[in-house]
Amino acid sequence: xxxxxxxxxxxxxxxxxxxxxxxxxxxxxxxxxxxxxxxxxxxxxxxxxxxxxxxxxxxxxxxxxxxxxxxxxxxxxxxxxxxxxxxxxxxxxxxxxxxxxxxxxxxxxxxxxxxxxxxxxxxxxxxxxxxxxxxxxxxxxxxxxxxxxxxxxxxxxxxxxxxxxxxxxxxxxxxxxxxxxxxxxxxxxxxxxxxxxxxx
Amino acid sequence: xxxxxxxxxxxxxxxxxxxxxxxxxxxxxxxxxxxxxxxxxxxxxxxxxxxxxxxxxxxxxxxxxxxxxxxxxxxxxxxxxxxxxxxxxxxxxxxxxxxxxxxxxxxxxxxxxxxxxxxxxxxxxxxxxxxxxxxxxxxxxxxxxxxxxxxxxxxxxxxxxxxxxxxxxxxxxxxxxxxxxxxxxxxxxxxxxxxxxxxxxxxxxxxxxxxxxxxxxxxx
Numbered sequence: 001x002x003x004x005x006x007x008x009x010x011x012x013x014x015x016x017x018x019x020x021x022x023x024x025x026x027x028x029x030x031x032x033x034x035x036x037x038x039x040x041x042x043x044x045x046x047x048x049x050x051x052x053x054x055x056x057x058x059x060x061x062x063x064x065x066x067x068x069x070x071x072x073x074x075x076x077x078x079x080x081x082x083x084x085x086x087x088x089x090x091x092x093x094x095x096x097x098x099x100x101x102x103x104x105x106x107x108x109x110x111x112x113x114x115x116x117x118x119x120x121x122x123x124x125x126x127x128x129x130x131x132x133x134x135x136x137x138x139x140x141x142x143x144x145x146x147x148x149x150x151x152x153x154x155x156x157x158x159x160x161x162x163x164x165x166x167x168x169x170x171x172x173x174x175x176x177x178x179x180x181x182x183x184x185x186x187x188x189x190x191x192x193x194x195x196x197x198x199x200x
Numbered sequence: 201x202x203x204x205x206x207x208x209x210x211x212x213x214x215x216x217x218x219x220x221x222x223x224x225x226x227x228x229x230x231x232x233x234x235x236x237x238x239x240x241x242x243x244x245x246x247x248x249x250x251x252x253x254x255x256x257x258x259x260x261x262x263x264x265x266x267x268x269x270x271x272x273x274x275x276x277x278x279x280x281x282x283x284x285x286x287x288x289x290x291x292x293x294x295x296x297x298x299x300x301x302x303x304x305x306x307x308x309x310x311x312x313x314x315x316x317x318x319x320x321x322x323x324x325x326x327x328x329x330x331x332x333x334x335x336x337x338x339x340x341x342x343x344x345x346x347x348x349x350x351x352x353x354x355x356x357x358x359x360x361x362x363x364x365x366x367x368x369x370x371x372x373x374x375x376x377x378x379x380x381x382x383x384x385x386x387x388x389x390x391x392x393x394x395x396x397x398x399x400x401x402x403x404x405x406x407x408x409x410x411x412x413x414x415x416x417x418x419x420x
Binding site for chain 1: 228229231232235236238239242243245246250251252253254255256257258259260283374375376377378379380381382383384385387388391392400402
């Protein structure tokens with residue numbers, strides 16, 4: 001059989017195009033990503049057909065865990081600094097600048113004010129082990145009301161979002177709602193997941 | 201692959217010592233590897249869907265409000281929905297002539313449950329009031345989708361229908377055994393059934409009894 005000469009071709013491929021695409025995608029995902037702040041408690045929000053997106057700024061989130069513990073979070077570092085100073089004035093607790101800084105970087109928390117210093121003294125990765133018993137919201141000692149009120153003094157555009165677990169008992173939710181009502185917050189949002197169920 | 205070539209070129213015999221000809225091609229493979237690694241990481245960490253919210257307006261809590269300031273609601277328009285354990289709903293109407301609650305009915309959150317009741321009753325009330333636009337919410341939405349009307353017009357029309365005076369008024373009460381999910385579900389039904397007028401109210405002892413007796417019949 002006659003030999004057919006196959007011309008030797010280089011195996012190297014021009015990768016420029018692929019690299020371009022890869023980095024384009026990388027840039028997109030980097031810009032689109034927003035990291036979730038680590039929450040002290042996992043909450044499974046109920047689903048609804050509501051389609052209003054949650055705003056990113058001017059919002060405070062009250063998280064209610066399924067065992068009835070209440071957590072509080074506020075957006076905006078500068079607001080949080082003012083907030084903790086105001087709370088300190090109100091309850092006559094002096095917070096050091098380090099504690100203020102630490103508080104302004106913390107996301108959601110659920111401890112009574114008396115334990116807040118202990119929580120702030122811990123390093124960020126140690127906080128997961130700290131047993132957070134929730135912010136007192138009952139009629140005897142309603143610290144949640146103070147947090148809500150002081151937050152509104154700090155930022156008067158702030159809106160309240162309630163993120164409750166599906167299995168939370170209604171009395172806890174009712175307690176939070178009536179706390180808000182006492183503090184003249186009559187408009188608030190429930191955070192939900194979107195369902196695919198059609199609105200027919 | 202693209203790589204640096206020209207290693208081991210050496211000088212040619214006798215010629216002038218020339219500078220080595222280096223290829224300008226660089227091996228991109230590690231960079232691409234890193235690029236895709238990062239893409240994978242960001243793709244997995246990104247959560248694209250933002251959380252959605254449901255807006256609630258509660259009445260102002262004020263002790264100064266006297267009995268005569270309160271809005272009176274026609275008995276025929278109102279339905280009281282009681283939420284209780286095991287995702288059950290007990291609802292009742294008020295009899296117009298006697299002013300007494302009618303026999304409570306037990307239902308649930310399924311499609312043929314509370315939704316059918318609310319939709320049916322709402323439609324009935326609209327028709328009684330001579331208001332024929334009840335079914336036009338989907339039509340307005342469709343017109344908006346086809347760009348025949350702008351968003352503001354659509355919203356204005358829909359809210360006009362929702363807040364029509366003839367429509368159903370829902371009073372939502374939940375007992376201590378209800379879950380938060382039930383509350384969100386019933387508010388969701390308000391959205392689905394286009395009911396613009398509803399209120400979340402504290403439950404009374406009479407209604408707790410009502411739930412108890414109603415649930416007793418079902419357990420028998």
